[in-house]
Amino acid sequence: MKNILSTEESSPQRWGFKVNDFMKKGSCVTVRSVLTDIQSNINPADSRSLIPLGHGDPSSFPCFQTTPVAVEAIESALRSSKFNGYSPAAGILLARKAIAGYLSKDLKDKLSSDDVFLTIGCSQAIEVILSVLSSRPNANILFPRPGYPYYEARASHDHLEVRHFDLMPEKDWEVDLDAVEAIADENTVAIVIINPGNPCGNVFTYQHLNRIAETARKLGILIIADEVYNHLVFGNNPFISMGNFASIAPVITVGSISKRWLVPGWRLGWLVTNDPQGILKKHGIIDSIIDFLGICSDPATFIQGAIPQILERTNEDFFLKIVDILRECANICYDSLKNVPCITCPTKPEGSMSVMVKLDVSMLEDIIDDMDFCMKLAKEESVMILPGVALGLKNWLRVTFSIEPACLVDGLGRLNEFCKRHAKKK
Template sequence: MSSPKPLPTRERLSEVRYEIRGELARRARELEAQGRKLIKLNIGNPGNFGFRAPEHLQHAIADDMGRTDPYTHQQGLPVARDAIAAAYARRGMPDAQAERVFVGNGVSELIDLSLRALLNPGDEVLVPSPDYPLWSAATILNDGRPVYYRCRPENGFQPDPVEIETLVSSRTRAIVLINPNNPSGASYPRELLEKIVAVARRHNLLLLVDEIYDQILYDGAAFQPLAPLAGDHPCLTFSGLSKVHRACGWRVGWMLLSGNAAQLGEFRAALDLLSALRLCANVPGQYAIDAAVNGPDTITALCSPGGRLYETRRAVIDACAASEHLELVAPAGALYAFPAVTGPAAQGFDDHGFALELMDDEGVLVVPGSSFNVPYRNHFRVTLLPDADTMRDVFGRIDRVLARRAERVTKVVPLKPRSAVG
C-alpha cells in the first residue's frame, strides 16, 4: 500500500519569516528539554521577566468578570470604545469617536484584519526596513507585496520621505509606520512625519501607524502621534495593552480610523464585516481598557533614571560602548536594542549562525537582525526587559563569542617554508 500524499499547504507561506518564534526558538526548547538554562531575549514579553499588569487593571477585570460571558459588539464593548475615543481625543486625534474604534485580540489580529479589508492580489504596501515582521507576513498572506523603504543605521534608523515617494507605484495602497520603532527603538520627529503624511496625500495612500510603544520613551524623547498630523486623510492607528501596560497575554488591542468619512465609507464597512465574522474580541480584557487609557501612568517611572527599563537600556548602551566588536544607535523608545557587529568580528558574519553559536555556547537567545527584513546581516535584537545586572552578564557572553570570531578571522596561519631547489 502506497504512503498517503502529504497534505499541501498554502504556497505563499514559503515567503513568510517569523524568526522571533521560529527555528532558533525551537532549538531553545530542545536545549531546555536537555536541562540547559537559557536567557531568552527574543520576545518582548514583560510577564516572562517579572513584570505584572498594573493592579488597577487587574481589579477592573475581576470586578466585571460576572459580565464577561456573552459575546459583545463586533467592534468591542461600548464602554471600552468610549474610553479609547476619549483618550485619543485628548491627544488631538480627529474624529475620535467610538464608532471608529475597533477592539481586537491584540494588535496582531487587527493588522491582519485591516490588510484583508484593504488589499487585492498584487497590491503593494510600503513597509519600513527594519520592520516588525508581522507587517510583512500579514501583507503577503493577504495576497499583497511588501515594498521596503530603508531606515538606515547611519541615519539613526530614520526613514527618508524622498525615498518613500520613489517607491510608490500604481499598485501601492498604504504606508506602514512603526513609531517608536521595533526593533531599532527610533522615535520619529514631527517634521519627518509631516513629510510622510504629504506623500500619502499626494498618492491617496492609507496610513497604517503602529504606536504600541507610544509611551515607552527614554532621555526626554518625544512621541508625536500621526493621526493629528494626517487630519482628514485616512489613517489607522494601532495600540493596545501588551507593552505600555505589560499585559501581553490578555490579547487586547485596538485601532482607530480617522479621516474623511465619505472617503472611508467602504473601508470602514469592510472592517466592520471582518470584525463580525470573528464574532468579537475576548471580552474580559476589554473591561481593563478604561482603567488603562484613563487611569494612572505606570510606565514613565520605569523609563526614567532609576527605573528598571531605563537602567537596563543604559547597561546595554554602556556595554556596546565598551566593546570593540559592537556599535549601537541608542534606542529612544520601545523595548529593544538593535546592536551592530563591527570590526574583525563582522568579517564574513552571518547573524543566524552567530545567534545559534551564542545560544549553544553561552546560553543566550537573541533574534538575528535579518529577521526584520533588512539587507545586511550584522545586527541582532535583544529585549530590554531583563534587569540591568542580567543584561551586563548577557553582553559579557556576547563579547566572548564575538572575540572568538574575531580571533578566528585575524589568526595568521604561518606559511610552510619553501623547499630548497637542488
C-alpha cells in the same frame, strides 16, 4: 457491504484537499519561528539561566509586572457577571468609548467610539487592515526595513505585494522618503510606520512625521500607524501620535495594552480610524473593516469589560516607573555594546524595548553571518538574540533590553565573552 468507492475513486490523488503553500514550513518568517530555531540550539548541559535578549515580552520579570489596578479591573469584570456573553463585532461600547477617550488625549481631532474597533491584540488589528486592503487587484503596500516580520507574513498570506523602504541608521532611523516615492506606484495602497520604533528603538520627531504625512498625501495612500509602544519613550523626542496628521492623509492606528501595561498575553488591541475628512469612509474602508470583523473572533469580553477601569484608574506613577526602568536598561545596553569591537550601535535607543546593532562578521574567526552568530551564541552562552535577517537586515542584530537590569548585565557580559572568544587573532 460493497464499498461504494472504487479503488481509483478512493485514491488520495482524487481527494479535494490540499495544504496551503503559505502554511508549509519555511514559507514565512516570524520572530517566533526564528527564536524557536535558536532556542533549539541551547546546550541543555549549561547550568546557567537562559538570558532572553530576543523577544519583546518583559512580563516574566518582577520589575516589569502590571499594575494592581489592571488585575483588580479584570477581577471586578469577572465577578460582575456582566461580561459573560457575546460581544458586538466591533467590541463592547463601554470599552470602545474608553479607548477613544484614552487615545484622544494625544490627538487634536478627538475620537468617538465609532472610530474604534477592538481586536485580539495588535496582531489581529494588522490582520484586519491588511486583509481589507488586499481586496484591491494588484495592490502593493510599503513596509519599513528593518521592520516587524508579522506584517510580511500577513501580507503574503493575503497575496498583497510587499515593497520595502529603508530606515536610515545614520539619521536616527528616519524613513528614507525619497525611496518611498521611488517604489510607490498607482497600485500602492498604504505605508506602515512603526513609532516608537520596533526594532530600532527610535522615536520620530514632529517634523519627520509631518513629512511622512505629506508624502502619503502626494502618493494618495493611507498611513498605517503601529503605535503599540506608545508613550514608552525615554529620550529627547516625545511620543507624538500619527493621528495628529490625519487631516493631511488618512491614518489607521493599531495598538494594544500589551506593552504599556505589560500584559501581552491578555490579547486586547484596537484598530482606530483617524479620518477627519471622511476619505476612508468614502472609499469603503470602514465598511470593509466592519464586514471583516463580522467573520472574526472577538477579544475576551471580561477583558473588554475591564478596559474602562484599567485606562481610567492606572496611576501615572506606574508608567513613570516602567519608563525609568527601560531608560536604565537602554543605557546599560548602549554602554555595554560600545565595548564590543565587532558590534556597532548607530544610535542610543530612545523608545520601545529594543535596539538594532550592526555585526561585523569580518572580525570574527568562525562566524558566517548573523544567524550563525545567534545560533552559536545560544549554544555556548545560553543567550538568545534575534538575527537581523529576520527583520530584513542581514548581519544586524536586534537586542531586546526589557528584562531585569541584573540579567541584562549578565547577558551582555556573556555576549562580550563570546565575541572575544571568536575574535580573529591579530
